[in-house]
Amino acid sequence: MTAEENAAPSLKRTPLYDEHRALDARLVEFSGWEMPVQYSSILEEHRAVRTRAGLFDVSHMGEFWVEGPDALVYLQYLVPNDVSKLAIHQALYTQLCLPDAGTIDDLLIYRLDENRYMMVVNAGNIDKDFAWAEQQAGNFDIRLTNRSDETGLLALQGPEAQNILQPLTEVDLSNIRYYHFDMGKVDGIECIISRTGYTGEDGFELYCSSADVVKLWRDLLAAGKERGLLPAGLGARDTLRLEAGYCLYGHELDEATNPLEASLGWTIKLNKGEFIGHDALAKIKEQGVKRKLIGIEMVERGVCRGGYAIYADGRQIGALTSGAPGLTLNKNIGMGYVEASYAVPGTPVSIDIRGKQTGAQIVALPFYKRKK
Amino acid sequence: MAKLNHPANLKYSKTDEWVRVNGDEATIGISDYAQDQLGDIVYIELLRDSGESVSAEAKFGDIESVKATSELVSPVSGTIVKVNENLKDTPELINDSPYEQGWMFVVKMSDSSELDHLMSADDYLAYLEGR
Numbered sequence: 226m227t228a229e230e231n232a233a234p235s236l237k238r239t240p241l242y243d244e245h246r247a248l249d250a251r252l253v254e255f256s257g258w259e260m261p262v263q264y265s266s267i268l269e270e271h272r273a274v275r276t277r278a279g280l281f282d283v284s285h286m287g288e289f290w291v292e293g294p295d296a297l298v299y300l301q302y303l304v305p306n307d308v309s310k311l312a313i314h315q316a317l318y319t320q321l322c323l324p325d326a327g328t329i330d331d332l333l334i335y336r337l338d339e340n341r342y343m344m345v346v347n348a349g350n351i352d353k354d355f356a357w358a359e360q361q362a363g364n365f366d367i368r369l370t371n372r373s374d375e376t377g378l379l380a381l382q383g384p385e386a387q388n389i390l391q392p393l394t395e396v397d398l399s400n401i402r403y404y405h406f407d408m409g410k411v412d413g414i415e416c417i418i419s420r421t422g423y424t425g426e427d428g429f430e431l432y433c434s435s436a437d438v439v440k441l442w443r444d445l446l447a448a449g450k451e452r453g454l455l456p457a458g459l460g461a462r463d464t465l466r467l468e469a470g471y472c473l474y475g476h477e478l479d480e481a482t483n484p485l486e487a488s489l490g491w492t493i494k495l496n497k498g499e500f501i502g503h504d505a506l507a508k509i510k511e512q513g514v515k516r517k518l519i520g521i522e523m524v525e526r527g528v529c530r531g532g533y534a535i536y537a538d539g540r541q542i543g544a545l546t547s548g549a550p551g552l553t554l555n556k557n558i559g560m561g562y563v564e565a566s567y568a569v570p571g572t573p574v575s576i577d578i579r580g581k582q583t584g585a586q587i588v589a590l591p592f593y594k595r596k597k
Numbered sequence: 598m599a600k601l602n603h604p605a606n607l608k609y610s611k612t613d614e615w616v617r618v619n620g621d622e623a624t625i626g627i628s629d630y631a632q633d634q635l636g637d638i639v640y641i642e643l644l645r646d647s648g649e650s651v652s653a654e655a656k657f658g659d660i661e662s663v664k665a666t667s668e669l670v671s672p673v674s675g676t677i678v679k680v681n682e683n684l685k686d687t688p689e690l691i692n693d694s695p696y697e698q699g700w701m702f703v704v705k706m707s708d709s710s711e712l713d714h715l716m717s718a719d720d721y722l723a724y725l726e727g728r
Contacts, residue, residue, distance in 0.1 A: 267663045268637040460636075460664055526685075528640050528661045550639040550663055557640075579659065 239284035240377060240435050241442055248456055256349030256475075258285045261458040270461035271552045274424050278383030279457030280445055283430075284438055287351035288376040289344040289358060293367040296340045303361055304334065305484065305502060307494040311336040316404050316421060319492050321357060322502030326483035326509060330354050331474055333421065335406060343417075343432075345378075347474045361501070377438025381445060382428030382457075382465075384595075389449040390429055394418065398429070412444045423462065425469030426595055464552050467560065470520065470591030476531055476546040477518060477560055486514045486562065488590070517568035520592055521545060521576065523557040525584035534577040535563055535585075542567050545576070551592055558592050601629040604696060608712060609721035610672040615696065616715060623673050623712075626700045627660070627691065630725055635662040638688045643669075643680055643702060650676050651704060653711050658701070660691075673711045675704040 236259040245252060250261035261282070263270060273279045291300060300308040306319035313336050321329035330350040335343040346354045355371045362369055381390060387398050396409040396418060406419030417432035433441055446456060463473070472478050477487055484493060485506060495507055523529055529548035534541045548559030559576075567574070570589045575582040607615045613631035617624040632638065640661040645651050651671045658669040680702045684690060691699035706712075716724060 262664070263636065266637050464663060526640070526642070528666075530666070550661075552663070 237285070239282055240438050241282045241284060244439060244442055245282070250456075250458060253459075255459055256285070256347070258348055260285060261456075262460040263458040264456045267458070267460035267464060268552055270455055270457035271464050273453060273455040274383045274426055274457060274461060274465055275553050276384070277453035277455075278381060278385040278389055278428070278449055279424075279455050279461065280442070280449065281380040281382065281457050281462055282378075282442065283380050284377045284435065285348035286378055287346040287348060287354065287371070287373040288378075288432070289346070289355060290337075290370045290372055291342045291344065291358075291367055292370075293340055293365075295365040295367050296342055299362065299365040299367050300334060300342060301498060302365075302500050303358065304332075305493040305495075305500055305506065306334075307497040308334060308336075308342070309497070313338060314406050314408075316406060316419060317492075318404075320478070320484050320489070321354060322484070322500075322506070323480060324502055324505060326485070326502045326505035327480040328474070328478040328482055328484055328487075329357055329480060331472060331478055331484075331489075335417070335419070337408075337417075350474065375435050377433050377435040377441070379431045379433075379438065379442060379445065380422055380424075380428065381431065381449075381454075382422045382424040382426050383454075384427060385449070385452045385454070386426070386428040389445070389452055389454055390418075393444065393448055412441055414441050416441075423469075423471055424465040425471075425591065425593055426465075463547075464549050467547055467549055467558060468551055468553055468591070468593035470560070470593075472518075472560075473547060482562075483509060483514075485509050486516055487518045514565055516543065516562045517565050518546075518560060518590070519563055519568050519570075520588040520590045521548070521559040521561060521574070521585050522588045522592075523576070523583065523585045524573075527576070527578045527581075527583040528557045529559040529576045529578065529583075529585065531559070531561075533559075535561055535574050536577065536582060537563075537567055537572065537574045542574070553593055556592075560590070563587070601633055602696075603628060603630070603718045603721055605718045607696070607718065608672070608715035609718065609724075610670065610715055611724065612670040612672075614670065614672045616672050616712065617696075618709075618712065621706050621709060622678060623675070623704045623706050624700050625672060625702055625704065626695055627669070628721070629695050631667075632692045632695045632699070635660065635665055635667060635692075637663050638691045639663060641669075641684045641688045641691065641701075645677050645680075645702075647677050647680055650674070650707075653708075653714075660688075669701070671704070672715055673704055673706050674708055675706040677702050678705050679703040
């Protein structure tokens, strides 16, 4: 074996890498990062989030700050959602689109101040998204900074999240509404405390300096122990978001997929003015999408997975983009795209599982909605 | 690292199945290492039934965990005498008890010399360390 063969490109690590090792996490490659897929068991972590709380290290995600007099005008041009609707300390979900409406990434935009915004993007797309953001900055009077490396991010998710977090902060968490945030000290650490998440449960995402994230992680785990808080990995993160019907970039969204196909029309404001992809999206809306994102529920025994073909009337009508056992639901579920005419809940279909046509049906998303 | 258990009285295959020999009958399952690697098992399908024949190194089933799909390969050839029906509804028995309640099927061996191709517990441990 030569030295070159030995030197694999090294994976990136968050500041919590040693914490994950200490907790005996199983580490896997995810979008160029070495991340915990599970600490104990995906099933246990998934159930913890649904019934108590789980803590996720999502520090690998990207954060870009957009500041300056043209911050709003620039962002309005960059994304299909209406950024002008954001109050200070409010966030929204949107996409970066290509001119043909293909999706570059999906992201959150936080309004930190009058002319200061933060874009939060997927870990695997940080470089691509920042290059795109810079490329589109053109003549806008803005300052664009990539703060991904200096920003740590933890997601505390589950019905006990607020009970666990409140003793660590003087910020009144009950005043923070969904998709809103506050800024203050948690555990003595300056944080953005946002009531957002990717699991379908109540919970918070905590942005802090990467220098402080280890302390925050340890102290949150200790504080939540009594209430059954578990560290949770990317395995549970995926099974949770699947039940909640959320898109995962690289699966339900990619550059060959537009947000209208992905049932994200509610985030697209064609009337707000000009933005990248506007005309393509307007045309698609007018003509109707050719394929649509749907849920799949297995009827016969079997687990459906991303990539499996979906059949009806003796031919392939689509394919799954994600699939797994629905750990809360006791049904095996998936998401995928089918020809628009088949995208009707209740439609019987079959899934090709290892060459065998296995009975399933199309269902509406989400599979799971938490009780309010 | 969770302490894994590989009983000394069993034989093991390179594809992580174990064999318990009783006369000319072999009980087969997957090792503690295999169930640990898979994680929470949610589904198992055995492709052969009682009375049917199975060949060494041929696929005899599929096993799925939350995150992964894996094939089951028979370590020996013969006729299936018994299949563990409990695994259909409670596949997690394989995680909890891979050598006892998680047994998969029993084969009446057609060629017991095939056992010579399998590893002892010590050899299997060495094999695992090299992986």
